[in-house]
Amino acid sequence: MHELRLLCPEDRVEVLGEALDALDALSVSVEDADAQTDAERALFGEPGMPPPAAGWQRSRIVALFPDEASAREAAALLRAQDFFSDCQLLGVGEVPQQDWVRLTQSQFAPVEITPSFWIVPTWHEPPAQAREVIRLDPGLAFGTGTHPTTRMCLRWIATHPVRDLRVLDYGCGSGILAIAAAKFGATDIDALDIDEAAVASTRLNAEANGVTLRAGLPDAVQGHYPVVLANILATPLKVLAPLLTARVATGGALVLAGILERQADELSAAYAPHLPAGSALTVADREDGWVLMTATL
Ligand SMILES: C[S@@+](CC[C@H](N)C(=O)[O-])C[C@H]1O[C@@H](n2cnc3c(N)ncnc32)[C@H](O)[C@@H]1O
Numbered sequence: 001m002h003e004l005r006l007l008c009p010e011d012r013v014e015v016l017g018e019a020l021d022a023l024d025a026l027s028v029s030v031e032d033a034d035a036q037t038d039a040e041r042a043l044f045g046e047p048g049m050p051p052p053a054a055g056w057q058r059s060r061i062v063a064l065f066p067d068e069a070s071a072r073e074a075a076a077l078l079r080a081q082d083f084f085s086d087c088q089l090l091g092v093g094e095v096p097q098q099d100w101v102r103l104t105q106s107q108f109a110p111v112e113i114t115p116s117f118w119i120v121p122t123w124h125e126p127p128a129q130a131r132e133v134i135r136l137d138p139g140l141a142f143g144t145g146t147h148p149t150t151r152m153c154l155r156w157i158a159t160h161p162v163r164d165l166r167v168l169d170y171g172c173g174s175g176i177l178a179i180a181a182a183k184f185g186a187t188d189i190d191a192l193d194i195d196e197a198a199v200a201s202t203r204l205n206a207e208a209n210g211v212t213l214r215a216g217l218p219d220a221v222q223g224h225y226p227v228v229l230a231n232i233l234a235t236p237l238k239v240l241a242p243l244l245t246a247r248v249a250t251g252g253a254l255v256l257a258g259i260l261e262r263q264a265d266e267l268s269a270a271y272a273p274h275l276p277a278g279s280a281l282t283v284a285d286r287e288d289g290w291v292l293m294t295a296t297l
Pocket residue numbers: 141142143144145149150153170171172173174175176177192193194195198218231232236240258
């Protein structure tokens with residue numbers, strides 16, 4: 001395969017992407033040409049919040065073609081277009097052959113949650129000290145155990161009694177929290193998500209781990225649960241406060257993640273009106289700038 005590398009200003013990214021697509025590029029990727037410099041621009045915004053900028057000042061576009069001739073032909077055609085005037089051709093080069101599957105797999109190692117509880121990709125053997133193991137490969141849905149928010153929830157599950165309890169995993173992604181609850185003895189588990197792909201992924205992962213749970217869309221929520229877990233993000237968690245608190249059984253635990261340290265007070269305040277007297281949402285764990293917040297209802 002050969003790659004065609006281009007440099008362009010923010011307002012040409014879309015038209016170049018469309019043109020490369022029409023020229024049968026196998027893939028087109030766009031990166032910040034100023035990454036790792038003072039001019040680097042963050043483009044991430046929380047759900048519901050606008051991103052800080054619509055695009056990068058200068059983008060580096062890399063398009064893959066099956067051979068050198070098609071990459072060069074695409075370069076020649078693009079250079080002849082009016083919209084290419086402020087753009088630059090950086091080069092055409094061969095992409096070295098790699099074992100992409102092995103390369104991807106090498107980035108996912110077993111993740112330790114506690115010394116005896118591990119998340120292990122199927123291409124690895126579980127470590128000798130692992131007593132409880134979830135087998136999980138990275139897929140379309142979030143939740144491989146590598147993110148601090150997931151890890152803190154998993155740690156909570158592993159260190160609190162969930163045996164024989166009903167559990168709600170709201171925003172289940174890959175289903176990792178629901179599967180962990182099942183591994184630690186929870187018996188009646190609802191794993192729900194607004195994303196159909198997450199629901200499908202949860203079903204497959206549960207089956208692969210030999211556990212029983214119900215995966216579905218949020219309207220499948222039913223009754224009250226002694227444990228309600230939700231690892232989403234601060235903004236949706238605030239919106240979901242009435243719904244999530246209403247689903248926690250009396251004396252049950254609400255466990256929330258996806259919250260940055262600086263958002264903890266904001267979350268406590270948003271949940272306060274929905275909690276019984278004497279109960280509060282407080283920080284129970286922290287990792288890498290994220291916090292886990294819990295309340296007993
Ligand atoms: C950060 S992932 C968490 C996945 C997994 N539970 C974990 O702990 O790794 C958040 C998930 O919540 C889902 N989600 C976002 N907003 C939601 C909402 N309002 N109701 C239900 N699920 C939601 C997303 O589709 C995503 O799969």
